[in-house]
Amino acid sequence: MTEIAFFRDDIAFASFGQSHLYTVVLSCALLILLVAMGQKLGRNHNLLVSRVLSVFLSLTVISFIALELWFDRFDIGVDLPFSLCNLFALLAPLLFWNPNLKRFEIIYFAVMSGTFQAIITPDLYTGFPTYGFFKYWICHIGLVLTVIHHLVSFQLLPTAKGIFKTFIWLNIYLLAIVPINWLLDANYFYLMQKPINPSILDLFGPWPVYILVCELLAMGFFAVAYIPIMLINRRSSN
Numbered sequence: 001m002t003e004i005a006f007f008r009d010d011i012a013f014a015s016f017g018q019s020h021l022y023t024v025v026l027s028c029a030l031l032i033l034l035v036a037m038g039q040k041l042g043r044n045h046n047l048l049v050s051r052v053l054s055v056f057l058s059l060t061v062i063s064f065i066a067l068e069l070w071f072d073r074f075d076i077g078v079d080l081p082f083s084l085c086n087l088f089a090l091l092a093p094l095l096f097w098n099p100n101l102k103r104f105e106i107i108y109f110a111v112m113s114g115t116f117q118a119i120i121t122p123d124l125y126t127g128f129p130t131y132g133f134f135k136y137w138i139c140h141i142g143l144v145l146t147v148i149h150h151l152v153s154f155q156l157l158p159t160a161k162g163i164f165k166t167f168i169w170l171n172i173y174l175l176a177i178v179p180i181n182w183l184l185d186a187n188y189f190y191l192m193q194k195p196i197n198p199s200i201l202d203l204f205g206p207w208p209v210y211i212l213v214c215e216l217l218a219m220g221f222f223a224v225a226y227i228p229i230m231l232i233n234r235r236s237s238n
Helices: 002-006 018-040 043-070 084-090 092-096 101-120 131-154 161-184 200-204 209-237
Strands: none
Touching: 018 043, 018 131, 043 084, 043 092, 043 131, 084 092, 084 101, 084 131, 092 131, 101 131, 101 161, 101 209, 161 209, 200 209
């Protein structure tokens, strides 16, 4: 029965339900394990861990698309990997194969701000144990775990300038997504309307007001994500 349920797409997901809470608890346990590994393992072994994680993330996105196509469920307006989480997961082997601070600090601020929000308030349409459920959580939690492992293992500390670089990159990306949404009648990055499921965007007013609010809040989220880096720098200087 479980195997059959894995291929279904009509099992509902409940935010803050059992499967959501168990997934968050499991992700916290994995985070503690990865941080401990990152501190104990040497550079070469940590590099291997990072590469394995990145390949797994990319294969997860590819497998999801393949299954959607196989079951004739692929929706070009929803399932293309244009959201930041899906894009970063798909390109993870390119992004995380070799440590690079300039590239990593943009990924850090984007993931720790946007992807972390997607874990707390998931925009997920299928529940446990469907492949859509596993794909969503593997991509989002996997990105957070990979980023923190990268940070701890290779001591890649984003700079304050990285906040502004990320903000500029994000807006360039949004401008590129607008015509794609229009041509495909899609809603990538929620630029056309809010997600159906309850999310933090519900607090920010109607379209397009919530987009402007998110623009203002993005810098705030990036600044919050920089706080752990400030604490690490302060501890190192002391």
